Amino acid sequence: MTITQWPEDERPREKLMRCGAGALSDAELLAIFLRTGVKGKSAVQIGRDLLAEYGGLRQILNADQAALASAPGLGPAKCAQLRAALELGKRYLAQKLERDGPLTSPSQAVAFLTHQLRDQPREVFAVVYLDNRHHVLHYEELFRGTLSGATVHPREVVRSALQHNAAALILAHNHPSGVAEPSQADATLTVRLKEALNLVEVRLLDHLVIGDGEFVSMSDRGLF
Numbered sequence: 001m002t003i004t005q006w007p008e009d010e011r012p013r014e015k016l017m018r019c020g021a022g023a024l025s026d027a028e029l030l031a032i033f034l035r036t037g038v039k040g041k042s043a044v045q046i047g048r049d050l051l052a053e054y055g056g057l058r059q060i061l062n063a064d065q066a067a068l069a070s071a072p073g074l075g076p077a078k079c080a081q082l083r084a085a086l087e088l089g090k091r092y093l094a095q096k097l098e099r100d101g102p103l104t105s106p107s108q109a110v111a112f113l114t115h116q117l118r119d120q121p122r123e124v125f126a127v128v129y130l131d132n133r134h135h136v137l138h139y140e141e142l143f144r145g146t147l148s149g150a151t152v153h154p155r156e157v158v159r160s161a162l163q164h165n166a167a168a169l170i171l172a173h174n175h176p177s178g179v180a181e182p183s184q185a186d187a188t189l190t191v192r193l194k195e196a197l198n199l200v201e202v203r204l205l206d207h208l209v210i211g212d213g214e215f216v217s218m219s220d221r222g223l224f
Helices: 012-019 026-034 043-054 057-061 065-069 076-099 106-117 154-163 184-198
Strands: 124-130 136-144 168-174 203-210 215-217
Touching: 012 026, 026 043, 026 057, 026 076, 043 057, 057 076, 065 076, 076 106, 076 136, 106 124, 106 136, 106 168, 106 203, 106 215, 124 154, 136 154, 154 168, 154 184, 168 184, 184 203
Parallel strands: 168 203
Antiparallel strands: 124 136, 124 168, 203 215
């Protein structure tokens, strides 16, 4: 039986329109992107199969594109749609962070930064630029590296801070290993960055290390 043969109140698209996206299961949300099934399987069943194979939505969205495109019922076009949905979510969070009120604590940015950086396959060094009242001006991924590190140039961080007319910064980078513990190199770099930013009267509020389900605030640790 295809989805169009299901009772109307059980069809994912109609259910979404009636009850909202939050009422849908992960498989039903995937089915809306897939739109059609394959012989013997509805789009919802394909969604369930993908969730079982990869272990969850996060794993599906971060899977190798070529491997995902070869799964039954997918293909390059549908994979592109899923990647676009992920990017839309990231951009929505970025705009929400900019629209919200001032950050009273750097930890308020943790959820956003975790979403942006946690699943990056390489180390990424990012900056949140703030005005003098700690409203977010801009978010930028400034440097990209390898599995074990990213080369960060203090001069470029200072230049970008001045370009965005920032009064303060929150720095962040991910550890692809999933372990958020900062290294001695992280601490040394943060001290250098703080010293460089002080010369142009830009305050460094925090440097967050993002792992898998965990983070470390280097400010809270007293590392700079």
